[in-house]
Amino acid sequence: MLSYEQCMLSYTFFRDSVPAPSYVYHVCPSTATYTRNSSYFTNLITLLSSLSSRASLSNGFQNATAGEAPDILTGLFLCRGDLSTEVCRRCVVFAVSDTFTRCPNEKEVTLYYDDCMLRYSNRYILSTLNTNGGIILVNTQNITSNQIGLFRDLVLSTMNQAATDASVSPGRFATGKANFTAFQTLYGLVQCTPDLTTQQCLRCLNLTINQLPTDRIGGRSVVPSCNSRYELYLFYNESDIGSPKPQLDSAPPPQPISIPSPKPGEGGNSTVIVIAVVVPVTVIFLLLVAVFIFRAKRKTTAYETEPLAVVSTDGDDITTAGSLQFDFRAIEAATDKFSESNKLGQGGFGQVYKGTFPSGVQVAVKRLSKTSGQGEREFENEVVVVAKLQHRNLVRLLGFCLEGEEKILVYEYVPNKSLDYFLFADSTMQSQLDWKKRYKIVEGIARGILYLHQDS
Template structure:
């Protein structure tokens, strides 16, 4: 016999059917996700249950707390519709109901008319439903990042540090709160404040809420460094910061003392208010498609299938191991060979970097970039599934004392140089995104069966706007010896940072010597200074790897040395673009300018001279002083797909 609760739901549904959705205010749409692999047919049992579910959610949207979940249906295998809404914690019940009503209408009429798995976000609320119960689960996929396009004037990095400290505070407060909602305010200057918000679905535990919010905050540097505002939207939580108040004030007083300065004039106050209005998200916020996380089943793998493919991650299947975890060879049930990167639970590459790599590589189809086939997220497991690349990484052929070195004659090296250049050019200029890799090195170059190079490991890559070619960060990642000086010391990265790394790569390929280990016994020079000396002395061919001096093109070798020296010049403006480099490599009729003295970054044998770096979250990265060759131990990512 139907329960009283179900009776109310049915009555509400009938009212909706005959009268349509109630009159509502316009809600500000932000993002949505619907799985096109799980759909229902019109007039099916699932659609009937979904209609009842919408009515139930809408009718309960005026309850206190701004959160509610429910389910409708009898058959748990197919037809049950599970749903929930989460309104921003400061919303009035009326505004919450308006937003939920708008969301229910929009997904049916516009965004996801026949999909069973849906999440949609507005400024004021989130609506979610599925044919599988998710209540009480902490879900970070799918996820979206959005940013305020207005830049912040912050030459000293003070704003980034304030964002980091404030977000830590608001995350802790939200995780500890009963309603899992908190806001914070802090003064950035005498005339500018920072407003932040963190919220989880209240059905999460404090621990899961904290984990979810930490992951969301970890994505902010990817999308929003240098911006006046940013947000990350997950199904289970969301974070946001702005330089204007975007919520009803529920926060304690500002946590920092305003700078002492004269009170602003009336005209100055008016100008400041006008700037806040101009920066409002309703006019300026846009999608950051670069950090969208898709859960299309064509990309998702079952953990059991990967475990079976790798023989339960046996040591016999292991291809390599590093600071982030290990890489295993696997064979799927259909016979396809794969390489699986299994991130360790203590890996420095957290959810942010993991998702960054998933999104980037999945959207980068190019013959000189490693192809991502999919991923798996199950409990503590984070797995990336790549195409299997049969040969090892480039460093194995260049630096190991083995028979592999004999395979790498000059013609193959010249082919590899050209392929790497074309891959970087694609990242910088030809892909749908402008991407700065930030960790180009020989161990990140894989070689296929025909010795074609494939650039791998995009965990540290930085996504820029279409017209943006540079940026700043206080979280330095990458490997010593390959970093440009402006990035290593000042956090200034650009496409020219990758050009510098390419120049180092080029010198390593020519010499067969590792830049981070090269030390001329007579002069105690590093690789770049040694190369510069040979160039100035008119003896550039002395740089060529002795193992390949029997057969090579002197013109090609000298030209590559010339290009390499152009790439590692101190002033980024003097370095060529990757488009110019590809042209220089392919056409000997293009004249090359004379290189200037390379930028030399001082190294000790332990690389201990570099100062620790402060991350966006305001924490000193102690690991910076522990690694011999990298910052944040990022150079230890040696577990790449083969």
């Protein structure tokens, strides 16, 4: 059996002999680990060697297995569909080495780069749809306010067409482009791992497209089984993939909301979105429609990386809610100790307050009734169960807080109230909702409900 030092020397040589691809993100849960002198480590070396050697002969995707139960491993790599075999090989070789630096003893690893993705696990991961442990990348430059609607429609129609094309192509890869202005062209790219079925691929791409921030000039959404990206510049090798197919004339869904998670005490240029819905599904329906009217804004200074969920994972399941938890004192300060002046409303489950964190980020804080009868364990379990819901037609819950008898839910803040206010409380607002807009709202609500019933 190779020693750890021998393996490190070998892979360090491979890594240093090829150019480093652009690193994006990695996920390696610490729920299952191995030791350096274990049979699992030996099998891992065999698996990674097999993937490295196949990279020079592949069409951009390969998978492999190594070992026997209980130390059997499965692994795969996926290179971007427009890249040459040599570029793919270099990325895979580097990723194989990089895994020992970024995830030195975890049994389940996913590494993302601009050119490729590498995955391996002690579970069977082939031909299995996995949309957990992903990220959203957004360009910090906004689309001008008078062009947001047009740009959103263009992005979604272009990406939806590309998703349809990719799902039926053998390589599960497609691109699309469309004219935005006389001088600007929108470019889109979508890709699934080719081991997925047509239905699995389309379902995965629909989820990532739903997460794209269409108020920015560029963005991408990446999960283990697929990825979607658009830019206002040509970021792929168009000559290597041929001309994209024409777009479908379909009405796209409404735009998503992009809100940073206001985790107290953290700074820097990158912001984290914790996409978590921790209320019962019956309550979610009451929150669906608010996202169609207004979009919250944020300021950043760099191209941002936003994890879809910052939680521990065990396979496909979220198992802990600790990373979603806010500090009670920070929430108390943000709401001015739940002052009446910050009160937004009250329902059967508790009172809702507006909160503003020192960073300027605004949230809606729902203070649940102390007589709800739900214990801490049940409350946290509900967080874990529903935190995997990811859809832009659902108002996002950023997290929760438990402090003594206090049970608090932290939502993104929607400044212009809810749909019932527009329909019934303000006659001036009623006139703004013509039947075309109302139809789109109903369509958006239906998409959210379909997601809850079918895709979640």
